[in-house]
Amino acid sequence: MTDPRLLWVPGVDEQRARLIRLAGQVRSAGLDALVIAPGADLRHVLGRSQGSHERFTGLVVPADDEPFLVVPRLERPGWAGSDAERLVDVPTWADGENPYRLVAGRLAPGARVGVDDYMPSMHAHGLGDALGAATVPGGPVIRALRMTKTADELDALRGVGEAIDRVHARVAEWLRPGRTEAEIGADIAAAIVEEGHRRADFVIVGSGPNGASPHHEQSNRVVQPGEPVVIDIGGPAPSGYFSDSTRTYVCGEPADPEFERVWRIVQDAQRAGIDAARAGLPCSGVDAAARAVITDAGYGEYFITRTGHGIGMEVHEHPFMVRGDDTPLAPGMTFSVEPGVYLPGRFGVRIEDIVAIGADGAPERCNHSPQDWRLQA
Structure with missing residues (x-):
């Protein structure tokens, strides 16, 4: 019989609580939003991750607004039925469109935005160009939550x-x-x-x-x-x-x-x-x-x-x-x-x-x- 501890995953309520705690950390860090790329940080807060190669995927956690997950349109079916759909809005972008402008358009002008440790530099710079200000390191914001286990x-x-x-x-x-x-x-x-x-x-x-x-x-x-x-x-x-x-x-x-x-x-x-x-x-x-x-x-x-x-x-x-x-x-x-x-x-x-x-x-x-x-x- 398989040890149930090997199969445990956090439920939707725990994921929602993590998002709320993370937004609080974003505020405490003096950021307007944190953007999280596919990887362990994304799995931590949404229960799953899905890479999109060179295309931009990012979870945006504003300090004082609802989080949303930006994904390429062709990758959207892969998120169907996941808990992520119950937790956040999932706007999409098509090849030929600028996903960074989609993010910037949902944030206030001049927003101070951090990116997690997994964000490729091309996406960090793309976000900075769309925001009109360079992104800043945001890894410590989510790191503080992940270091202490429940x-x-x-x-x-x-x-x-x-x-x-x-x-x-x-x-x-x-x-x-x-x-x-x-x-x-x-x-x-x-x-x-x-x-x-x-x-x-x-x-x-x-x-x-x-x-x-x-x-x-x-x-x-x-x-x-x-x-x-x-x-x-x-x-x-x-x-x-x-x-x-x-x-x-x-x-x-x-x-x-x-x-x-x-x-x-x-x-x-x-x-x-x-x-x-x-x-x-x-x-x-x-x-x-x-x-x-x-x-x-x-x-x-x-x-x-x-x-x-x-x-x-x-x-x-x-x-x-x-x-x-x-x-x-x-x-x-x-x-x-x-x-x-x-x-x-x-x-x-x-x-x-x-x-x-x-x-x-x-x-x-x-x-x-x-x-x-x-x-x-």
Whole structure:
């Protein structure tokens, strides 16, 4: 039976509430309107997104008027029957017409308009020309809403987190010396779908020296006995919410005598990062706490990534656990904690779990698969 958390999607009432909250954010930001392009922001507020290639599609959320969704006429049938029709007006434009003038004509002259992070520059400039004033960055306006998840969203993330845990629990079925990274990755990708995901969004299988490249994907390299293998996997549930979890495994006993020490340091760093993740404290503090452990152990120059990223309807979204992001953590925020050590030409170690800030302000893990580098039979 499919876990209902994997299928959950917000209803029309929740979408309407999001639009109302977003209009309030637009006012607070001193904007007259925010224009949202196809992508995760549009899915967040309307429950779906539909690209239109080079043609302009945009949800316009005025500060003090009703929102409307501008779409190309040839794309209009794709929105038929969707909740979007119950939430907003859907004016259309035909090839040869100027869609930006359609937007400008519904706003006051000289309106100050923000565009979200997904807006292609050609559309941002087209809107600016039609408005007679350049558009401004509007990503932070909707970002403030998306960073803090509701109880239902947290449940959706817990559900997909448990689904990816089940995949990690099966890694011993596929990870064996003599097999290539690509062969192992193909089996893992199939299991990600079997365990309830809509698709496998990424499957990193980094064996031996390939594990020292944090975003190595897969190759035809054959896994050797005793070498570490970094496996970083995830994808969206049918709900649209993402999983992301990393473990580092070894087939047999470690061949490199330094591996176990490095692995313990990374695990200690992750614990320190999670312990620093408390409401009211800055995101940068999570990175600083994890990084201090690795630096004090003498491996600081080999920790070449940030400590984590927000997660939700995108696998990477705000906020970020990195120096310079001083966003205060708050209940409902969800993010990865994934310190690592990457020794060029030798191996890499990364341990990653998704963490949520609970109602009490304390961190809660959304992943619970064993972290041990020994493969679970």
